[in-house]
Amino acid sequence: MNLTLKVWRQKNAKAKGALETYKLNDVSEHSSFLEMLDMLNEQLINEGNEPVAFDHDCREGICGMCSLYINGEAHGPDRAVTTCQLHMRMFKDGDTIYIEPWRAKALPVIKDLIVDRSALERIQHAGGYISVNTSGNTQDANAIPIRKSDADKAMDAASCIGCGACVATCKNSSAMLFVAAKVSQFSYLPQGQVERKERVLNMVHQMDKEGFGNCTNTGACEVECPKGISLEFIARMNREYFGASIVAEN
Amino acid sequence: MSKLDSKIPEGPLKDKWTNYKDHIDVVNPANKRNIDVIVVGTGLAGGSAAASLAEMGYNVKAFCYQDSPRRAHSIAAQGGINAAKNYQNDGDSVYRLFYDTVKGGDYRAREANVYRLAEVSANIIDQCVAQGVPFARDYGGLLDNRSFGGVLVSRTFYAKGQTGQQLLLGAYSAMNRQIAKGKIAMHNRHEMLDLVIVDGKARGIIARNMITGEIERHSAHAVVIASGGYGNVFYLSTNAMGSNASAAWKIHKKGAYFANACYTQIHPTCIPRSGEHQSKLTLMSESLRNDGRIWVPKKLEDVKAIREKKIKPVQIAEQDRDYYLERRYPAYGNLVPRDVASRAAKERCDAGYGVNATGEAVFLDFATAIERYGKEKAMVSGIENPSKEKITELGEAVIEAKYGNLFQMYEKIVNENPYKTPMMIYPAVHYAMGGIWVDYNLMTTIPGCYAAGEANFSDHGANRLGASALMQGLADGYFVLPYTIGAYLAKEIRTGKIPTNTPEFDAAEKGVREQLEKLINNKGKKSVDYFHKKLGKVMWDNVGMSRNAAGLKKAMDEIAQIREEFWKDVFVPGEMNELNPELEKATRVADFLEFGEFFAVDALHRNESCGGHFREESVEMDGEQEGEAKRDDVNFRYVAAWEYTGNPREAILHKEELTFNDIELKQRSYK
Numbered sequence: 001m002n003l004t005l006k007v008w009r010q011k012n013a014k015a016k017g018a019l020e021t022y023k024l025n026d027v028s029e030h031s032s033f034l035e036m037l038d039m040l041n042e043q044l045i046n047e048g049n050e051p052v053a054f055d056h057d058c059r060e061g062i063c064g065m066c067s068l069y070i071n072g073e074a075h076g077p078d079r080a081v082t083t084c085q086l087h088m089r090m091f092k093d094g095d096t097i098y099i100e101p102w103r104a105k106a107l108p109v110i111k112d113l114i115v116d117r118s119a120l121e122r123i124q125h126a127g128g129y130i131s132v133n134t135s136g137n138t139q140d141a142n143a144i145p146i147r148k149s150d151a152d153k154a155m156d157a158a159s160c161i162g163c164g165a166c167v168a169t170c171k172n173s174s175a176m177l178f179v180a181a182k183v184s185q186f187s188y189l190p191q192g193q194v195e196r197k198e199r200v201l202n203m204v205h206q207m208d209k210e211g212f213g214n215c216t217n218t219g220a221c222e223v224e225c226p227k228g229i230s231l232e233f234i235a236r237m238n239r240e241y242f243g244a245s246i247v248a249e250n
Numbered sequence: 251m252s253k254l255d256s257k258i259p260e261g262p263l264k265d266k267w268t269n270y271k272d273h274i275d276v277v278n279p280a281n282k283r284n285i286d287v288i289v290v291g292t293g294l295a296g297g298s299a300a301a302s303l304a305e306m307g308y309n310v311k312a313f314c315y316q317d318s319p320r321r322a323h324s325i326a327a328q329g330g331i332n333a334a335k336n337y338q339n340d341g342d343s344v345y346r347l348f349y350d351t352v353k354g355g356d357y358r359a360r361e362a363n364v365y366r367l368a369e370v371s372a373n374i375i376d377q378c379v380a381q382g383v384p385f386a387r388d389y390g391g392l393l394d395n396r397s398f399g400g401v402l403v404s405r406t407f408y409a410k411g412q413t414g415q416q417l418l419l420g421a422y423s424a425m426n427r428q429i430a431k432g433k434i435a436m437h438n439r440h441e442m443l444d445l446v447i448v449d450g451k452a453r454g455i456i457a458r459n460m461i462t463g464e465i466e467r468h469s470a471h472a473v474v475i476a477s478g479g480y481g482n483v484f485y486l487s488t489n490a491m492g493s494n495a496s497a498a499w500k501i502h503k504k505g506a507y508f509a510n511a512c513y514t515q516i517h518p519t520c521i522p523r524s525g526e527h528q529s530k531l532t533l534m535s536e537s538l539r540n541d542g543r544i545w546v547p548k549k550l551e552d553v554k555a556i557r558e559k560k561i562k563p564v565q566i567a568e569q570d571r572d573y574y575l576e577r578r579y580p581a582y583g584n585l586v587p588r589d590v591a592s593r594a595a596k597e598r599c600d601a602g603y604g605v606n607a608t609g610e611a612v613f614l615d616f617a618t619a620i621e622r623y624g625k626e627k628a629m630v631s632g633i634e635n636p637s638k639e640k641i642t643e644l645g646e647a648v649i650e651a652k653y654g655n656l657f658q659m660y661e662k663i664v665n666e667n668p669y670k671t672p673m674m675i676y677p678a679v680h681y682a683m684g685g686i687w688v689d690y691n692l693m694t695t696i697p698g699c700y701a702a703g704e705a706n707f708s709d710h711g712a713n714r715l716g717a718s719a720l721m722q723g724l725a726d727g728y729f730v731l732p733y734t735i736g737a738y739l740a741k742e743i744r745t746g747k748i749p750t751n752t753p754e755f756d757a758a759e760k761g762v763r764e765q766l767e768k769l770i771n772n773k774g775k776k777s778v779d780y781f782h783k784k785l786g787k788v789m790w791d792n793v794g795m796s797r798n799a800a801g802l803k804k805a806m807d808e809i810a811q812i813r814e815e816f817w818k819d820v821f822v823p824g825e826m827n828e829l830n831p832e833l834e835k836a837t838r839v840a841d842f843l844e845f846g847e848f849f850a851v852d853a854l855h856r857n858e859s860c861g862g863h864f865r866e867e868s869v870e871m872d873g874e875q876e877g878e879a880k881r882d883d884v885n886f887r888y889v890a891a892w893e894y895t896g897n898p899r900e901a902i903l904h905k906e907e908l909t910f911n912d913i914e915l916k917q918r919s920y921k
């Protein structure tokens with residue numbers, strides 16, 4: 001198929017960016033979206049131009065490295081997939097495709113389609129862990145049985161890949177879904193109970209400090225999240241936060 | 251440095267590690283504060299090492315090329331992690347795990363290391379559960395297990411089809427706690443480009459800040475390389491796009507011996523290539539072989555009709571199908587080890603029976619399993635005389651519960667519904683058993699330089715069993731390295747901070763700058779990918795699943811030629827002092843172009859068939875095993891550790907003889 005691509009080009013964080021138009025022909029419908037971009041880059045390089053910079057690594061939907069806002073949707077038009085899992089068969093011959101970076105104050109552009117997600121890292125530093133040292137004599141893994149339904153819920157929450165699509169898609173640029181996923185995972189597990197209150201307070205505090213917006217329950221994040229992280233977890237985190245704040249005030 | 255000293259402790263196998271730990275030198279907590287350790291890589295091995303070393307009190311500087319430690323390729327591991335917990339009470343034990351690993355590795359691993367691995371395996375599961383890793387559980391709330399190929403017990407722990415992700419997020423959380431405390435200085439989007447050696451000891455690295463392009467000097471009292479595997483030398487593999495051999499190759503060029511490069515695992519069940527645009531291959535977990543049957547048509551006219559889409563696979567009658575694994579290996583059937591399954595698929599496709607347009611695909615069929623599960627389910631649900639449709643419906647639900655995420659992944663990529671038509675699969679490069687040679691302490695032949703995880707030549711011999719790499723990475727990082735590195739660092743407590751304004755750092759930085767400038771200023775005509783693809787094709791055709799002397803020699807010459815052409819004609823756009831993905835790729839491919847030739851040298855010298863390394867010259871000529879791989883214990887029962895001399899082809903071979911006191915050497919038979 002033959003395509004017209006409108007791609008965001010931006011030299012660096014300080015430069016002003018703009019959409020550039022490229023024509024790309026003979027794209028196989030079996031190729032992935034990123035393989036289509038590889039083709040574009042090969043074409044640009046052969047013409048002596050600078051290729052488009054974009055983030056990617058595993059190309060199988062698990063590392064969370066790829067991003068991209070495609071035709072106004074985080075990770076493109078397909079559901080429950082990352083950009084790297086998106087296939088060209090979702091598009092038609094003659095299509096014009098808009099390709100832009102995540103846009104959010106807390107996730108500034110570094111170059112072209114690559115953004116800086118270190119704000120998400122700092123939220124994890126603030127409390128995304130259980131304080132246990134490495135030692136060869138931790139208690140036996142089966143010492144505390146965990147209800148299967150709780151373990152499964154924890155697993156669902158833990159599936160977040162930290163891609164940032166939820167932030168990019170939210171009109172308030174809120175990181176609630178991302179933070180709620182981690183807070184919820186630990187809240188379902190007995191091991192997570194000791195630090196439960198400090199965790200939610202610290203992570204939410206850091207999120208606010210980084211300049212992410214407030215959650216107004218639009219639900220857009222859940223729709224675009226490639227891993228189907230549920231809004232239920234945001235509700236759970238709100239309860240956790242409320243409970244912890246009351247205790248903190250006393 | 252002529253003789254290799256593996257430093258295996260004295261004493262009976264089962265007491266070695268305990269005795270050794272009891273007598274090892276330790277660094278007191280106050281002194282640890284004055285000691286710096288660099289960890290390159292934040293996958294399971296590097297992430298767990300960094301977190302543990304920081305907890306102990308060392309100052310850790312960690313590096314990864316992604317924008318977060320959480321994105322290391324360990325994240326992609328699907329199936330699970332082994333541990334000798336014997337929770338299923340099926341007779342598992344430390345010895346059995348040790349035995350299975352040595353046998354599975356075709357008797358080319360070091361006994362003492364493998365035993366230690368099996369010993370600490372149980373601690374890994376305890377540690378991960380304490381960190382909040384949500385492993386799968388049964389209805390009683392206890393941990394669940396599944397089984398993997400090549401073994402007779404159920405010892406694999408898993409978290410859906412995302413075990414690697416959950417284990418890595420566990421190590422990542424442990425790192426985050428230390429980052430918050432300031433004990434780990436995390437350098438994301440940084441790539442190590444060389445090792446710095448001062449007075450014969452590893453004392454630091456040169457790294458490039460991938461955002462600004464700045465070249466940085468980092469010093470430490472010890473350097474740990476945990477940079478993952480080198481499968482991408484084949485261009486197409488199940489590795490991540492950025493996975494590379496550079497850190498390992500750079501330390502090799504500085505004096506670390508490289509071992510057993512030819513032991514590479516080709517995984518039998520991956521989604522086949524669909525065309526020239528292909529950038530990577532996707533794994534379909536080995537667990538699928540528990541329920542899937544592998545076949546190709548018996549008749550070439552059926553093959554042709556399928557390729558031309560004139561008939562559908564389901565239309566081929568049972569008697570016209572060749573379930574070739576069941577035919578050739580009645581005892582193990584579809585569950586033969588990976589190397590055997592891969593070669594058998596290649597054999598059928600080479601004979602013209604491949605079922606897709608490229609001729610490189612076989613079927614993995616779930617119809618039998620769906621029917622069997624459907625009938626079982628109908629029975630337990632009390633449905634009498636269920637219709638065929640009802641059975642299929644019930645059976646598909648069972649398959650979905652087991653493998654739903656894999657089936658979804660397959661459907662997204664191939665656009666076919668694997669519940670209704672068999673999957674198409676083909677072998678792909680997956681895992682590197684070979685790597686940097688290390689002694690019992692995980693120290694390389696450069697004092698103070700350690701290697702962990704897939705980057706070292708590891709505990710898997712010539713072939714790794716499923717679910718053992720995650721175990722090894724975490725064993726190295728949580729439980730082995732933190733002890734053994736202390737023995738070395740105990741002698742460094744008076745050294746003081748290592749300065750970076752020394753001639754050694756100057757020289758290393760200069761070398762790095764010169765190479766980068768050369769690449770940028772080359773202004774040739776061809777892209778980096780052009781050369782990488784070309785290298786990959788030579789590797790796959792001659793150094794892939796089946797190797798012979800003529801092909802290997804040809805590959806060596808061709809690779810040397812591609813390398814020459816690369817340095818003449820590569821075009822790297824952009825500048826050094828900015829984010830430049832083409833420059834990053836170029837440095838990695840430059841190293842692959844040396845490494846690939848060296849790989850062929852190792853494969854050529856090993857004139858035996860063994861695990862993942864199959865030499866056409868070394869097969870059984872008669873009897874029941876006719877045509878199967880023939881190991882040669884008389885001439886090749888050693889680790890091949892190579893010393894760099896300036897030219898990959900002229901590496902010098904050092905042999906570490908392998909002795910087996912606690913296991914009897916046997917021919918592997920799966921007939």
Ligand SMILES: Cc1cc2nc3c(=O)[nH]c(=O)nc-3n(C[C@H](O)[C@H](O)[C@H](O)COP(=O)(O)OP(=O)(O)OC[C@H]3O[C@@H](n4cnc5c(N)ncnc54)[C@H](O)[C@@H]3O)c2cc1C
Pocket residue numbers: 290291292293294295296297313314315316319321322323324325326327328329330331332413414440441442443476477478479488489490493494496497533680681702703704705716717718719720721723
């Ligand atoms: C698709 C897939 C599925 C798998 N499934 C399983 C399974 O079910 N069970 C199992 O046991 N094993 C499995 N394996 C194997 C296992 O996942 C890997 O062997 C293991 O995770 C490797 O861990 P590692 O820490 O050594 O390296 P990696 O996780 O690859 O980490 C490498 C690290 O090094 C960094 N790095 C590399 N080069 C540089 C450099 N020059 N400078 C700075 N940083 C650098 C990277 O950024 C990264 O942080 C699977 C492998 C794949 C590819």
Ligand code: SF4
Pocket residue numbers: 159160161162163164165166167177178181224225226227228229
């Ligand atoms: S919650 Fe979903 S969209 Fe947000 S970072 Fe996690 S995986 Fe990405």
Ligand code: FES
Pocket residue numbers: 055056057058059060061062063064065066082083084085
């Ligand atoms: S590249 Fe890893 S999730 Fe897309």
